[in-house]
Amino acid sequence: MRTLSVTQALVWKEVREMWVWAAGAGILFGAELAYIFGIATGRLPGVDVLVVIALMVGIVALFTPALCGVALGFQQFHWGGRRDSWAFLVHRPVSRWQIFWIKAGVGAVLYLVALGLPFAGLAWWIGGVSRPADWEHPMMFVAADILVGLAYYFAGAVMALRKARWFGSRLLVLGPAVVMSIIVVATTHAFDFSPQRQAESLWPWLAVGTASGFGALAAWGLYVTGGSFARMPWVAKFGLGTSIVISILALGGLAVAASIAIVGLPEEHRGDFLVRSEEPEMNWTVSYWALVPPAAVPLDLGFEAGGMYPLGKPVLPAGFELASWFVLSRVELMGMGVLAAVVMNIWASRRYGYSARGRVVWIVLALTLGMAGVVLFWCLPELPARVKCAKCGRKRVVTRETCGHCGAGWARPEMKGTEVFEGV
């Protein structure tokens, strides 16, 4: 009987465990695409065909790959990451990074095959029938969303592997993938897969790769350390931290948009506040500047120099009246946000017994990320428990050898006088 190599054995195990789930995702996606195409070619009773197609391709392509990606990533790493199951797999003379990348590689390939096959089948089918409309564009859109699903796959893996205190914060790693989905919707023309177009623009590929990369790095770090943030390699910490920061900023943007929707905008600007307006003074992001990290300023200035205002200008629109104290320049808002963030991070890092170096890191993060740096502090690292010091009675963190207040060490466990110890 031939002996398998380590890689063969691990690939076989992953394929055996995941193919059913991948096949399920492929069948779901294929059925949705076939239904849409059935409407388009008049084989199914349809109404306004083009509208239905446009809507359904959008919904199907946007949500199904995302859902399948998250589900497959979560499924593969959640069940495989259960305590004893994970221990059985990683306790072997194979590096954990090798196990992870084989596992993730198989998962990603299965995802692409599962969703790619129905897509390829549809493309082939379309080639053989008269086209009901301009099919190239929606097909590009679908292909782009399948690729973005990879970012969701790794986000699902991170959600499964991360031992977050608050379960909701696990969802924060979805940010890069969601942002990528929005970019795909906003710039579908960029995902033109014709060779000519691809030669002109590589950025969509870079964007998808980067969004997936953050998740992949974070998942790798979590897997090899068993979910321990403190032991993660710095690139993995960077991947996880960046994913969370992107999510925080995206949520902040959504909150501002929602608040404007509630507060209301001047009549002439209603309906267009979610997209960049041709009128730069139409600023829907004024309060968002308290959240915007200073690190984004050069980027914003770059956009502004190019005549673009993705974050808007710090001028309230005409007729949009707020209390005068609320009307602050974006520098003032940002400054207030940063100041508050620095104070909060100094307090929190002292409370949880960070070393001087650790405190500096959190201050720098507050300075560069603003309030997002504060949210990051509470979401990213494990925060050690605090117990009462036997000497001074104040709370001390359990991870440090000495009390941060009185410098006392830990008392030895109390002996009962019945112990039996014998030297070897």
Add this chain to the structure above:
Amino acid sequence: MSDYVIETHGLTRYFGQKCAVDQLDLAVPRGSVFGFLGRNGSGKTTTIRMLMGLLEPTRGGATVLGYDATRLPPAARGRIGYMAEGHQVYSWMSVRQAMRFQQAAFPKWNGKVFWAVADYFSLDRQAKVRDLSRGQRAGLCLALSLAPEPELLVWDDPALGLDPVARRALLEAMVYVTGKGDRTIFFSSHMLGDVERVADRIAILDMAVLRASCSMETFQAAVRRFVLRFAEAPPQVPAIPGLLEAWRDGHELRITLTRYGAAAEGVLRGLGAEEMREVAVTLEDAFTSFLAQRGEKSMLFADGRRESRLAGGAV
């Protein structure tokens, strides 16, 4: 080369506010069969998971085969046979597939050992793991951990959930493999009867704290029991050094204690018993007394009500 395959120094682990392992200092000699004992929730599994690099210590550290346990290199893991609590193997695999899956990773795989143990547990090679009995599943895990010819075996409660027959079979297999002199076996259990047959040293963890670390003989010699007979109801038990438990039963008082010496003997003699005699303590009894709640207990009250209660402050 160190004389110890496992050493821990102030090994501590918290889960939230709860201290699961408190400043554990342990040394496991090379070539020993080391029983790691304690009640459920005493911290045995947590300790083993930290030793295997599967869990980060909150404070302190451990070395296994001379390597920092948090950074065990793959080659070192190849020298350790580990069986996790609950006999984890992929349920969809057959016995043969499980063997091939493990074999792929371990360079020193010994198929003869694997099949010898598998046959001992009557494992059908084509049978799916999910169809195996608990005992057979434990046997499969045992075979998987032995076949790589490890120099250190770490088993986390290998007999957990097994019926007496399966447990006996597992223990016999363990006795068989302990024949290899340079191999160290470190295993946890809460069944001292199991440990008694195979271990030469034990450590006892009680509520996260190490309470004993010694040879089996030393432990058995350290725990002693005396029966004191009184003409009337026994008096209140005073503070006795090393008292584990005192059972009041009619006119008798049975006192179990460790580190019996002149001080303890003086106190016992001072109780004014008509008769005082020492009775043999089995290892199982010694262990139970050692981990039971300390203090005085009585089984029968004067009015005949049968009851067991604790009278505090008798240490």
